[in-house]
Amino acid sequence: MARVTALNVNGKKMTLDVDSTVSLLSVLRNDLGLTGSKYGCGEGQCGACTVLLDGQPTRSCITQVGRATGKQITTIEGLEKDGQLHPLQEAFIKADAMQCAYCTSGMIMSGAALLTKNPRPSRDEIISGMNGNICRCGTYQRIVEAIQIASGTAKEVAK
Amino acid sequence: MTDERDRIDEIETERYELFETPSYKFHFDRRDFIKAFGAGIIFIVPLSRALAQQRGQGESGRGGNDRLPNDIGAWIHVDEDGGVTVFTGKVEMGQNIRTSLAQAVAEELHVPVGIIHLVMGDTDVTPFDMGTFGSLSTPTMAPRLRKAAAAAREMLIDLAAQQLSVEPASVTIVDARFVNHDKSKSLSLAEVAKGRKLVKVIPDNIATTPPKDWTIAGTSIAKVDARNFVTGRHEYASDIKREGMLYGKVVRPATFNATLVSVDTKAAEAIPGAKVVHDGNFIGVVAADSQTATKAANVIAVDWKSPGQPSNAELFDVLRKPTTERRGGEGGGGGSRPQGSLADGLAAADKKIEQTYTVAYIAHTPLEPRAAVAEWKDDKLTVWTGTQRPFGVRSELAGAFHIAEDKVRVMVPDTGSGYGGKHTGECAIEAARLAKATGKPVKLVWTREEEFTWAYFRPAGVIDIKSGVKSDGTITAWEFHNYNSGNSGIQIKYDIPNNDIQFHPSNSPLRQGSYRGLAATANHFARETHIDELAHSLNMDPLAFRLKNLKDERMRGVLEAAAKAFGWGRTKPAAGHGFGISCGFEKNGYVATCAEIAIDKPSGKDADKQNPQVRIVRVVEAFDCGAVVNPLHLKNQIEGAITMAIGGALFESIQFENGKILNPKFSSYRVPRFIDMPSIEVVLLDCKDIPSAGAGETPIVGLAPAVGSAIFNATGMRLRSLPLVPKGVTTNAKS
Incomplete structure (x- = not known):
């Protein structure tokens, strides 16, 4: 083989x-x-x-x-560069977008890929882009917020 | 997997008295502590007031008394570097008690949260704890640690004052330094702890900071080790790696309750590097990598004999039959004594309603399945595993291997969630059995399918309610029978003079146990749906109807708060939308939930073959759990409970047939995802004068009845079974 x-x-x-x-x-x-x-x-x-x-x-x-x-x-493990967290990692902490955090690695990797492809995703685009990831603790609302923070769209959403 | 263990899971958590006495007594003396933790100062927190007083006298500096209390709740170590370590048998699994307990200790010690470190759920170094369940950490462990920290602060100030040669009253703690009144002298924590070998027992009569004066607790401090989680650095039990570690795989029976007839392991043993372990009904394989272990397990030919077993179709008939066995905790037809006279209440009623409600078995499916790494060294067994009951699992391991409990160490790394589903130690035992056979550490991680099948389920249940109401909206009679699902949340806050509320245990076809909120979800679903039916039978507003029958101020408080934030009564649902409301009480938490749903008509091709779907548009939940310890994490918990509740409310249901689970995968068992998420608004009623209650469970109970009533509001269809719409909205629903 x-x-x-x-x-x-x-x-x-x-x-x-x-x-x-x-x-x-x-x-x-x-x-x-x-x-x-x-x-x-x-x-x-x-x-x-x-x-x-x-x-x-x-x-x-x-x-x-x-x-x-x-x-x-x-x-x-490869997202943090020279001790600097990726903006989405920072945003997850800021939005408290985790509980047990077992899903967090996968969420951040999926979210980072989404942001690379679409730097300013709409809320609906985030939801459809992330729908393949499960968080059993139910922090979806906060994960959406974290992606919005990292993309710089959170303020616009809040308006 | 003994009956005994199953019974432990069935003990209702609100039976606090069952949890008071540790089943295991420590016999520590001062030297043990110093040996275990090194120099510095150790503060011991006894469990009960009586003990504290008794031991406190013995400890008053006369010396010579090395005996410490047996019943210890926690201990705090101030080390020579000035670090503060809190040892507790509680475990962290996403509920963020690692943060909230650190807040409590920091508050009383007058130091920043950052210097507090918690060692949790390690049976060799933390005191006995019954387990992390029942929303008990905040109401029981936090006050205990607060007292400990407050007393520790006073004792540390005394020591610092001595060292500084000043009066203790003149010393305060500023930025983790002991400072005298004119700030001319100061000492760090490290300088006070240096060179000491002190063990102090905390007296119980210590005043702690009242919630209104909190400055650290009561604030939204971020998850203490969040960085470890967002970088993937945190090691869950399933991430632990030991030198020379092998991987295990267990051969599962063909069905539940199957017995082994014969087994042929020759093909497996022929695979290089695979070792088969066969002991009674247990068959497992160990290999250097998980692929080889799985491959070998798959070629073991086993003949299982399976008894005929009930299936979904007959579930609710089975549950109505009384149990043939006595069960712990919930047993003996629980509930309460009937009050008043049902006959009189029904006779006084203008309308009577009699209805049946059902709930399905559902699975916890924590995203981290059961996992364990087991290692035997010099007859001592060490197991890393994700469990809510480290000491319970230690007992299970000791029992399984016929060894003393002090020969077993269970360590629980912060765990990939539990929701009541990780109280038992089967995976730990399996890993330990495989490790014993090989003499090497073994890791065993259950597959998702194993987790779905061989863990235990939230009980299914049948609930019958018969009620009477006067045309002015006064409820006069309430008869409530819960079959199998349980007692939690079964009692009413409504003022109904004539009531009879009973729980009837059944023989469950599936292995069942604790699930977030226990039976409170089922009991609230049935009760609040029925209340909605009563209100509609009188053409009364469901909120007004509830308020008419409720005197309890806190329950009225959450109802009014949720209704206000939702705009209840001020707006009407759009076409195809519906509003619903519910309220509830459990584990000293009050909750009210308003939901807006929409009926989405199918579109696209094959639209005519599809059922309309229920979409939850908006949820507003008001929660009162007394003084709020961490608003951020409390809101996160409530949002999470609401989201988890969506699954059980709308579509989650375990399908089974003749001892087999038919949908043991995420592809066949739907759990809530991003697209299912409504807009969630949480309203916290921060009651500073009421002791903090736990909040991990009660916020889950309100969603299902609020959504069910909203579906009725939108469609006129009354759904009385959870899940409500597993196949979407079908026309055969009863109304």
């Missing part, structure tokens, strides 16, 4: 040796020690495992690691 021996993760080349059919989530968590991406359902329904592949939000639990070779993989 084909093996995967190198991956580009958060701007770094990481060497490993795994079967190419193993899920990307499992490799990130168990082989590379990047546990910020979470297992929530294993069927791509909850979004807790969301990472970016060349900037595209991807459900790592249903993505074979072989599909990630040669691509830039960005995980939650």
Whole structure:
């Protein structure tokens, strides 16, 4: 069976040796020690495992690691740059957009991808863009607010 | 998975007396504490007043008395670096008590929140705690820690005064420094704690800051370690990694209550690196990676014998049959003594209504499924797991492996939520069994399907209500029977002189247990829907009808606050929209909910084959839980409870047949998502003169009846089963 021996993760080349059919989530968590991406359902329904592949939000639990070779993989651990949080990470704290926070990594990765594609999304665009991510604690309203803060649209919304 | 454990889950949390006495006694002496925590000053918080007085005398500086109270609620350690660490057996799972308890301690110590660190839910270093449930942390643990911190402050001031050679009365704490009256001398916390080996028992008769004078509590302090969560740095139980750790997988029975007939593990054992563990009904596999463990588990051939078991279709008939077994807590036909005479009440009524309401089994589905890492070292078992009952799980582990409880350590990293669903330790036991067989640490993470199937469910229930009302709106009779779902929130705040309210335990076809708010959701749904029916039978406004039958000031307060913010009575719903209202009381919290719903007609192709859908447009909820500790986090909790309630109200329902769950996945079991989210407005009634009650549960109870009544308002259809519209609005609903 084909093996995967190198991956580009958060701007770094990481060497490993795994079967190419193993899920990307499992490799990130168990082989590379990047546990910020979470297992929530294993069927791509909850979004807790969301990472970016060349900037595209991807459900790592249903993505074979072989599909990630040669691509830039960005995980939650890669958003903070030189001790500076990503604006969306800051916004999540500001909006108190979490409770247990198990969904938070996936929410932030999905939200960051949304903002890259659409820097000033409307409320409806945020809702439809984020609908694949589940927060069982029910902080959706605050997550929308966090994305609005990060996009600079919160003030307009409040008017 | 013994019956005993199931029973613990069925004890109603409002039976506070059952939780008073720890089942485990500590026998610490002062030396143990110093050994465990190092130098500095340790403040011990006894559980009860009597103990505090008794021990307080023994502690009064005469020395020689190393014996400490057995029943300890918490302890606080001021270390030589000036750090303040609070040890409590409570656990954090998203309800933000790590923040609110730190606020309480900081308030009384007169120091910033930032220097307070909480060690939680570690059975080796935190005092016994029954568990984190029943909305008890705020009303019980916070006051205890407040007293401890207040007493600690006084004792620290005495020590600082001695060190500074000034009068204690002249010393105050400013920015975590002890300062004398003219600010000529000062000491840091570290300087006061340095070189000390003191263990002080906190007296109980310490005054704490009244809520009206709070400056740290009562404010919206951000989640204390939020940065760890937004960076993915926090390690949940499922993220723990140990040296040489293996991965486990359990082979599940074909159905519930199945017994093992035969098992063939040859194919699994032939897989390199896989080790099979077979012990009674337990079959599991361990391997160096989770793929190999899963692959091996999948090739184990097992023959299970399954008894015939009830299915959804017959559920409510089954629940109506009285139980054949005695059950703890809720058992014995709970409820209260009948008051007045139902016959007289019904005779005095101008209108009588008799209706039945039902609720389905639903699943907690915490986003972090059950997970555990177990490690045996020198006969001592250490388990990291996400549970609401670290000490309960420790007992389960000790029992399962026939070892003493002090040979088991359970540690609970801040957990990916619970909602009442993580009271039991099955995953911890399974991981420990696999670790024992291999001699290496083992991680076991339940799949979503396992979490849906092998955890326990919120009880289903049937509720019969018979009532009578006079044409002026006075309710004269109230007969209420709850089958299976439970006692919580069953009592009425309405002034109905003739009432008979009963709970009847049943033999549940599925394993059931605690769920956020317990039966209060079912009881409020039935009661408040019925109240709405009574109001409509008299053509009375549902708010006016409630107020006519309520004297309780706090209940009236939340109703009026919610109605005002919602604009109840001032606006009429648009076409295709409806308004509904409800109120409730549980665990010392008062809640009123107003909801606006819209009936969305299907559009696009195949529109004629689809049912109209209910969309919740707007929710206003007023909540009174006494003095508010952290408005930000309280609002977040209430918004979360409302959102979670949407699932149970509209569409969540466990489908089962003959011992199998038919929808054990997010793709077949719908939970609320972004698109289901209404606009939510929370109104907090901050009653500074009333002790703070917990708030994790009660805000969930009001949504379902408010939405049900709003659907009636919009369509004229009265829905009496939760979930209300799992398939959208269908015309066969009874009215």
